[in-house]
Amino acid sequence: MDEKLFSGEKNPTPFWDYRRMRTEFNISNQPSFICKYGKGSLFQKSLIQPQYCVPFPEFSLDAILATPLFTSDQEELSLIFSNSSYNPIPVQIIFANSDGLESSFQMRNLVYRKSLNRFFVEGFSSDNQYKFYSVDLKKISVNVLDLK
Incomplete structure (x- = not known):
């Protein structure tokens, strides 16, 4: 085995965790609905369907689950928050590490993977980089800005 590959300090958690x-x-805004979310095959546009x-x-976490x-047998659910008109509500995610360094991005959807019993946030940063991170919904603080 290559010593370089396994030498150095080990990170106990993966980069996406x-x-x-x-x-x-x-x-x-305060969401009115939480919706299963999918891409339309015709125009590749994000669709929120009221049903x-x-x-x-x-x-x-408990209320959402x-x-x-979550009664279906789907392995993965993509969820989005919407207002009463079924339009997506923008969510900015901000992460801060133990040193206080922050990173943020615009959340596109919340993904639940049943086999892992874990939630992920998916979206894009301001420089259009794709982001996908595992999060603990029990530890998230929520700020509803109510911009009207």
Whole structure:
């Protein structure tokens, strides 16, 4: 084996695992619905379909998992927050490490992987870099900005 490959300090968590990071959701309005989210095959446009939405309970892991969206046998669910007109609500994610260094990006959707029993946030940074990180919904602080 190549010594260079296995030498040096080991990181106990993968680069995509942000469950231990301080995490904030800055959301522009209080969501009315949480919806299953998919891409339309015709125009490759993001679609929110009312039949795949349920009233948004609250920002808590247990409340979100208790919604009827999680009764299916789907291995992976992509979720999005929407207003009463079924338009997506922008969410800015901010992560801070133990040194206080922050990074942020615009969340496109919240992904739940059943086999891992874990949530991920997916989106793009300001320089259009794709981001996909594991998060702990129990530790997230939420700021509803109510911009009107």
